[in-house]
Amino acid sequence: MRLRTLARKSVDAVLAPFHQWGHLPLGEEVSQLEHALQCAWFAQQDNAPEHIIAAALLHDIGHLVTYSETASHPEEDDQNGYHEKVGASFLAQHFDDEIVKPVRLHVAAKRYQVSTQEDYRQGLSQASYHSFLLQGGLMDASTCHAFESSPWFADALLLRKYDELGKQVERKDADYSQLTLDDFYELLIEHTRVVKERNSYA
Ligand SMILES: [Fe+2]
DSSP, X not given: OOHHHHHHHHHHHHXXXXXXXXXXXXXXXXXXXXXXXXXXXXXXXXXXXXXXXXXHHHTTHHHHHHHHHHSSOGGGGTSOOOHXXXXXXXXXXXXXXXXXXXHHHHHHHHHHHHHXXXXXXXXXXXHHHHHHHHTTOXXXXXXXXXHHTSTTHHHHHHXXXXXXXXXXXXXXXXXXXXXXXXXXXXXXXXHBHHHHGGGOOX
8 A cells, every 4th residue: 555545544534523522612702624624724724743733633622533433522421521521542553752642642741731820720711621621730849840741841832832822712703714624635644654764664
């Protein structure tokens, strides 16, 4: 099988939950798909590295994977669905750590920033603050320190920045309102494991 065919199979598998469940609400005023596209758009506008643009697009896919498997979501019942872990496990089948780790840590990044910045809490939407409480709330000092020591700390904070931005009610005149998943297809292809390993002998 050609390399590109393998890569397409990966990307199609990753995007399938968006096609099936992307219309579902995020808990904000935008749908899951609108949120994903907005986050990726903000990352792109900020000239973020490509793996962060991909992570921004895919960071909440754990919600959709859970919907696919159970047709419901724990957070609707006020439980922590651990969507960042579900999403990271799902993405790890197709992408390397550069995408998987920031996705896994984007919830920790919120908890860290609320714990260390007095004004960060005010910037959270109501739904985001509610999920923050379900996800463990404030970090203590030693947990903050452990997170700061992670090699993925900076990428996780960067992804979080786009996550908070991408919750705006879609406006017809906004640049991102024209975006579709297809606009990120080639970027995702280039970051699939099969393509990235093309010249690797590690
Ligand atoms: Fe998000």
